[in-house]
Amino acid sequence: MPRSSHITLAAITAGLLLTATPATAQVSPDIMNLLIIASQKDNGAHLDMVMDMAIAAKPDAEQDIRALVANLRQKMPAVEETPVVAEQAVEGKTIVVKEHTPEQADSAPAPEAVTTTPGFFSLAGWDGEVELNILHSTGNTRQQSFGLGGKLERESGKFHHTISSYFNLNKNSGVKDKQNWGTSYKLDYSFGEKIYVTSFAGYENDQFGAFRERITTSLGLGYPFIEKDDYSWKLEGGPSILFTKEENGDSYDSSFNGFASSIFKWTINERSNLNNTTSFYFGNKTVIESKSALKVKINGALSSKFSYEIRYDQDAPVDREKTDTVARVGLLYDF
Template identity: 30%
Template sequence: MKTKIATLLLSGVCLVSFPVYAQEQQSIESIVDAAIASGDTEALDAISKYAGDPRIAAKIEAYKAYVAAKEAAALAEKNEAGFFANWEGSGELGAFQSGGNTTSVGVTAGIALTKESERWRFKFRALADYQRTNSTTVREQGVVSLEPNYKFSDRFYGYGLAQYERDRFQGFSSRYTLSGGLGYQVIKSDAMQLDVKAGPAWRKTNFVGGGSDSSVAALAAANYALKISPAITFNQDLSAYIQSGNNSYNSLSALNAKLSDKLTARLSYQIDHETNPPLGLKKTDTLSRATLIFGF
């Protein structure tokens, strides 16, 4: 009799617990589907570790294999693409206020492009500031640069740099720079990044008043990015050219507010300092910009 009673009780427990178990598994599977839809691989790893259901684990592994294959195909496409393919970047347009050798308000426009493969990264930058008042140009400044990087590892890379500058109000009608050296990503995370690089450089400067100068310099630069919130980031770029007769220092601080997926508002402040500018010109120029950045 006792055996029959125990059997009946066990059967009752199973009948009650099976629907509960089935409901829990359905709930876990719905969470897995939501994580797959959002691409949350960290959540999927945690579920796979503790779920204890081979069917759910197999579903997660199948999705991870699909993602890995997709990433491998995208990387292969980048590696095989020609130089003019797969560039990504943004355009910048806005206004500025300057102080130092000139005090004025004008327009600024620029473009920033990046192309990346498994071993190579290319960065192209162009930025121009211009104002014309009463048929007189009161500010004319521009810089164009191309920087290829060869990645020795995830953080360590070699760089090259070709750059053209024009800033008549700092005393030069054109300045050309060629440089090459080594760089390292000191900090690399979703919230913060810090890159440093250094190497020799050759510079040729053509002065507004006539004459030119060519010299070998040492280049050191740092680029810092901090993600303050999902919509706000802070950037700080520093560079220094140390050479005989005149050193050049540049600082660019920027606060970026993301307005949409493709639109960002930026406030920036730039300082350019020449230790030995042409006679009659101030050593330091500053430039405040308010711009909109369009991603593409």
């Protein structure tokens, strides 16, 4: 039976922050977010798998991650014992058909249909994925690279929600030369056959990139120019505000801009798909971001993923490169 919708992700997050031990407080927010999501999805069925991925990405934090998972397990809702014959999602609602115990069978009325709507934070109506990238080389060049990412999506009537989180770390000969992480939330609302309102809020932390911290917010309109069974292409645009911190200890510098985005998705066949999202911020700052990914199913919920990202920041400080690129090969788990 689905979990009670009053057990919300926000409450769990707040509880963790209030009761966190020094160990759990050391887990980065992006990994904490993924573990919280895993603990609430399907009664924590994927929590061990996500924990193992998090440890692989940040082996130095294994003790802290395990302490956080133990804390999460204590806060997970108990599973009710009521037998269930069937459970089916229809138009954002869950239809649960209950069966009676053998003692009640003779006098029991016909099976009762109970309709419940999963709460926003119950995660019962969400689809998600977790991605892991690992690189380890020895010899003349010693390199270690870890990447962990996650995404949740949900259709709820006219609303479409997308929550994303990522963490990347790279060391060359034991010297850290890359570390960044971020999290974001995108909400689309359709108010017509085609046009929809889109909003976005995201936070990024990059210790070796063109900036140290950046908060991105935007609000605009979107239009699906192409909608086919195999591929689609959407365009979005509107005003945006970027809050950027160039150096640690600096205050945020706000920048009012316009933005335009292109979102392309192509289902190549039953086992593979390709997508690209390109965003262009123009005005007081000029920033271009392009992310391409090819996903190939291996079996069941497991897929391989090849991705390539380009970020151009025209206003990067003189001692840093304006363009950053990241190529990744990893495993993707859908849940």
